[in-house]
Amino acid sequence: MFLGCNSFMVKVVIAGSCGLDDIESKAGKVENVLGGSAIYASLSASHFCKPGLISAYGDDFSSKYLEMLKTKGIDLTGFQEVDGPTFHWKGSYVDDINDAKTLQTDLNSLLKFKPVVPEEYKDAKFVLFGNTDPEQQLEMLKQFDSPEFVVADTMNFWIDTKKEKVLELIEKTDLVLMNNFEASLVYGTHNLLEAADKLLENKKFALIKKGEHGALLFSKNSTFSAPGYPVRTVKDPTGAGDTFAGAFLGYLSNQSEINESNLRKAIIYGSAAASLNVEDFSVNTLFNSSIEKIESRVNEFRKLVEF
Amino acid sequence: MFLGCNSFMVKVVIAGSCGLDDIESKAGKVENVLGGSAIYASLSASHFCKPGLISAYGDDFSSKYLEMLKTKGIDLTGFQEVDGPTFHWKGSYVDDINDAKTLQTDLNSLLKFKPVVPEEYKDAKFVLFGNTDPEQQLEMLKQFDSPEFVVADTMNFWIDTKKEKVLELIEKTDLVLMNNFEASLVYGTHNLLEAADKLLENKKFALIKKGEHGALLFSKNSTFSAPGYPVRTVKDPTGAGDTFAGAFLGYLSNQSEINESNLRKAIIYGSAAASLNVEDFSVNTLFNSSIEKIESRVNEFRKLVEF
Numbered sequence: 001m002f003l004g005c006n007s008f009m010v011k012v013v014i015a016g017s018c019g020l021d022d023i024e025s026k027a028g029k030v031e032n033v034l035g036g037s038a039i040y041a042s043l044s045a046s047h048f049c050k051p052g053l054i055s056a057y058g059d060d061f062s063s064k065y066l067e068m069l070k071t072k073g074i075d076l077t078g079f080q081e082v083d084g085p086t087f088h089w090k091g092s093y094v095d096d097i098n099d100a101k102t103l104q105t106d107l108n109s110l111l112k113f114k115p116v117v118p119e120e121y122k123d124a125k126f127v128l129f130g131n132t133d134p135e136q137q138l139e140m141l142k143q144f145d146s147p148e149f150v151v152a153d154t155m156n157f158w159i160d161t162k163k164e165k166v167l168e169l170i171e172k173t174d175l176v177l178m179n180n181f182e183a184s185l186v187y188g189t190h191n192l193l194e195a196a197d198k199l200l201e202n203k204k205f206a207l208i209k210k211g212e213h214g215a216l217l218f219s220k221n222s223t224f225s226a227p228g229y230p231v232r233t234v235k236d237p238t239g240a241g242d243t244f245a246g247a248f249l250g251y252l253s254n255q256s257e258i259n260e261s262n263l264r265k266a267i268i269y270g271s272a273a274a275s276l277n278v279e280d281f282s283v284n285t286l287f288n289s290s291i292e293k294i295e296s297r298v299n300e301f302r303k304l305v306e307f
Numbered sequence: 308m309f310l311g312c313n314s315f316m317v318k319v320v321i322a323g324s325c326g327l328d329d330i331e332s333k334a335g336k337v338e339n340v341l342g343g344s345a346i347y348a349s350l351s352a353s354h355f356c357k358p359g360l361i362s363a364y365g366d367d368f369s370s371k372y373l374e375m376l377k378t379k380g381i382d383l384t385g386f387q388e389v390d391g392p393t394f395h396w397k398g399s400y401v402d403d404i405n406d407a408k409t410l411q412t413d414l415n416s417l418l419k420f421k422p423v424v425p426e427e428y429k430d431a432k433f434v435l436f437g438n439t440d441p442e443q444q445l446e447m448l449k450q451f452d453s454p455e456f457v458v459a460d461t462m463n464f465w466i467d468t469k470k471e472k473v474l475e476l477i478e479k480t481d482l483v484l485m486n487n488f489e490a491s492l493v494y495g496t497h498n499l500l501e502a503a504d505k506l507l508e509n510k511k512f513a514l515i516k517k518g519e520h521g522a523l524l525f526s527k528n529s530t531f532s533a534p535g536y537p538v539r540t541v542k543d544p545t546g547a548g549d550t551f552a553g554a555f556l557g558y559l560s561n562q563s564e565i566n567e568s569n570l571r572k573a574i575i576y577g578s579a580a581a582s583l584n585v586e587d588f589s590v591n592t593l594f595n596s597s598i599e600k601i602e603s604r605v606n607e608f609r610k611l612v613e614f
Contacts, residue, residue, distance in 0.1 A: 097497075190404075193539050213520035216537065225611045227532035230523065232500050264614040304532045305612040307571040 010052035010075050012253045013121045014041045014246065015140055016130020016153075017110055018055040018079070020086045022103075023281060025093035027235035033282035034065050035089065037130030037153065040239030043286040044246030044273045045128075046072040047294055049253050051246070052121045054078035054140070056113035058086035068287060077120050082112035097234050098212065117143035126253040128245055129173075131155050134165035141172060149258055151249055153177040153241065159185045171202060174258075177245060179209040192216065205263060209241070215267055219260055226267045227304050229275035229297070236281040240274045243286060247273035247294065272297035317359035317382050319560045320428045321348045321553065322447055323437020323460075324417060325362040325386070327393045329410075330588060332400035334542035340589035341372050342396065344437030344460065347546030350593040351553030351580045352435075353379040354601055356560050358553070359428045361385035361447070363420035365393035375594060384427050389419035404541050405519065424450035433560040435552055436480075438462050441472035448479060456565055458556055460484040460548065466492045478509060481565075484552060486516040499523060512570055516548070522574055526567050533574045534611050536582035536604070543588040547581045550593060554580035554601065579604035 016038030022031045038055040045051040052075040057065075059081070069076060090104040115136045123145050129137040131153040141150065150173040159166050159182055166186065170176045178186065183195040192208055196218035199206035206218040210228070217224040248270030255262040272294050277285045323345030329338045345362040352358040359382040364372075366388070376383060397411040422443045430452050436444040438460040448457065457480040466473050466489055473493065477483045485493065490502040499515055503525035506513035513525040517535070524531040555577030562569040579601050583592045 193537055210520065213517065214532075214534075223537055223611060224614070225521075225534035225537070226614070227521075227534065227612070230500055230530050230532070261614075268614050302614075304530060305534070307531070307533070307568075307575050307609075 010050065010077075010121055010124055012045055012049045012126040012128070012249060013052045013054060013078070013117070013124040013144075014038050014045060014128045014130070014249075015054035015078075015115070015117075015137075016041060016128075016132060016242070017087055017113075018057050018061075019110075020061070020088050021238065021282065022088075022090040023093070023236055023238055024091075025097060025234075025236055025281075027233065028281065030236075030281045034068070035238060035282060036087065037132075037239070037242040039069075040242035040277070040283060040286065041128055041130060041246030041249075042069065042074045043072055043283050044243040044270075044277070045250035045253075046074055047247065047273070047289065047291045048250030048269075050075055051250070052078055052118075052124065054115075054117065054121070056080040056082050056109045058082055058084050058109040060085045072287065075120075078116075078118045080114065082109050084108055084112065091238065093237065097237065100238065115140045125149070126249050127151070128249050129153065130242055130245075131158075134158050134162055134169045137169055138165065138172065149174045149249070149252060151175045151177060151245060153245060154182065156182055156185055170199065174203070175205065175207055177207065177209065177241065179211060183208050193218075205260070207267070209244075214271065217260075217263055217267055222260065224260070224264045224267070226264075226271055227301065229271060229301060229304065231275055231278055234278045237278045239283070240278050243277040244270035244274040246270075268298055268301050269294060272301060317357065317384075317428050317431055319352055319356045319433040319435070319556060320359045320361060320385070320424070320431040320451075321345050321352060321435045321437070321556075322361035322385075322422070322424075322444075323348060323435075323439060323549070324394055324420075325360075325364050325368075326417075327368070327395050328545065328589065329395075329397040330400070330543055330545055331398075332404060332541075332543055332588075334540065335588065337543075337588045341375070342545060342589060343394065344439075344546070344549040346376075347549035347584070347590060347593065348435055348437060348553030348556075349376065349381045350379055350590050351550040351577075351584070352557035352560075353381055354554065354580070354596065354598045355557030355576075357382055358557070359385055359425075359431065361422075361424065361428070363387040363389050363394075363416045365389060365391050365416040367392045379594065382427075385423075385425045387421065389416050391415055391419065398545065400544065404544065407545065422447045432456070433556050434458070435556045436460065437549055437552075438465075441465050441469055441476045444476055445472065445479065456481045456556070456559060458482045458484060458552060460552060461489065463489055463492055477506065481510070482512065482514055484514065484516065484548065486518060490515050500525075512567070514570075514574070516551075521578065524567075524570055524574055529567065531567070531571045531574070533571070533578055534608065536578060536608060536611070538582055538585055541585045544585045546590070547585050550584040551577035551581040553577075575605055575608050576601060579608060 017036035019036035021035035214228040251269040324343035326343035328342035521535040558576040
């Protein structure tokens with residue numbers, strides 16, 4: 001079900017990492033499972049449209065994973081095969097389910113990834129850059145013709161080491177995904193309203209995520225508070241932010257207009273997908289999910305805030 | 308305007324501290340201003356009903372403060388004058404607006420306070436115990452005939468030092484006000500849903516506050532997420548929790564039934580009053596506020612979560 005999305009063109013493009021993860025939490029342990037920002041985001045967006053994937057995988061990447069992505073209707077024109085092994089991340093949530101402890105990182109295929117936008121993707125209207133070096137994100141952005149809505153993820157590491165580039169990214173995209181700590185770091189204030197004011201200086205909308213506490217969307221005249229969904233058992237929070245971003249942009253790509261009302265709904269769809277995803281390891285939930293399951297979770301969000 | 312509350316009887320009783328505070332924040336500095344848990348809560352509740360106050364003040368307590376409390380319709384039968392100075396607290400929010408640094412505490416009148424419930428208050432239907440020693444809260448609770456709904460505030464200090472008594476308080480009252488850290492401390496889990504399950508073992512409802520991130524209300528079959536209101540300039544957060552509790556109980560005391568729908572609204576009324584209160588020092592906003600101002604803030608809460 002593509003909700004009116006024309007499946008013959010790639011209207012939504014998602015660029016970022018693809019990896020094989022070893023993950024452990026109190027709920028168990030998995031090895032060499034599908035991961036990476038672009039993978040989570042594409043699988044999440046695939047419930048709403050046919051996303052085009054820009055990423056790279058190594059020669060150890062299982063063909064079963066390629067089939068999984070195709071089954072979900074993801075266009076793989078921009079999914080590059082490179083020599084050597086796939087990016088590998090090993091992390092643990094045993095001590096704290098909200099804070100990944102990185103046990104090992106082998107960049108592998110990430111180092112060989114060419115940030116090249118395929119011809120077929122250049123007229124995409126919706127673009128998502130998963131968290132990576134802001135210079136690479138800006139380099140890819142230049143290659144698109146005239147996207148309507150561009151979202152980029154970032155993190156404290158880039159804000160600490162390449163703040164100027166993050167600020168350029170904020171200026172040149174429609175939305176940079178930051179949480180409250182990252183927004184504080186960029187603008188030097190713990191007051192989220194002050195950070196939002198700065199973001200709104202040359203933007204219509206500013207989004208600040210608050211982890212388990214939800215997210216805030218600011219515009220010049222109003223504020224939206226999206227709740228965090230109380231998940232009973234978080235098995236694996238890996239990729240929650242990417243899952244949010246994928247469904248957020250996927251939902252938006254089906255709307256006739258980017259306005260506050262649709263952005264509010266997009267945040268709830270993103271949060272719904274993310275809340276489902278953390279209930280199982282890796283991309284299991286996303287792969288087995290459906291738009292109906294996401295809609296059902298969206299309805300639970302409605303009941304959650306009703307008074 | 309008492310919203311149907313019969314002003315000839317004391318249906319709501321609020322017990323707790325009364326103090327004179329010195330407070331400084333980046334917004335300024337005030338000295339010897341009215342404070343204390345029962346004062347904030349009573350002034351907040353006074354927008355909804357005529358609360359009876361059980362507290363104590365010293366011989367340095369200004370008669371102008373007594374007049375202020377009377378003007379707001381607060382019954383002072385249980386407000387004891389004791390020898391010596393009033394409880395005095397000096398705190399600073401200059402370093403962190405969300406975390407009070409205590410500079411000085413003089414217990415004074417608090418030590419002379421007799422936890423005695425006046426005859427006129429014994430048939431009260433709604434009772435709020437501000438944060439204090441749980442043994443004192445339990446001692447006062449015994450003196451009421453058959454209250455319909457009893458709320459008690461507590462804090463990490465009592466959970467650390469008198470956990471058994473806090474557990475008894477949880478068992479014997481309808482709602483103990485705790486934030487996420489305090490609930491974790493009581494039940495030894497960071498998972499709020501697990502803490503809520505424990506609270507719901509012998510209760511219909513469990514409330515867990517999350518500071519600036521709002522609050523969660525749990526019942527057997529549903530969860531309510533109340534947003535935090537993004538206050539532009541917090542001048543003085545002192546008494547925010549007491550203000551919440553006062554308006555929460557005041558609102559409930561006017562409803563025909565204690566059910567989930569009314570509890571959800573009571574949480575929003577409490578949050579609205581608290582969000583107004585932090586916009587100025589001491590009880591200034593509460594004293595100058597009106598039910599209309601609170602209703603108007605409640606409407607802003609509605610817009611905040613609409614999608």
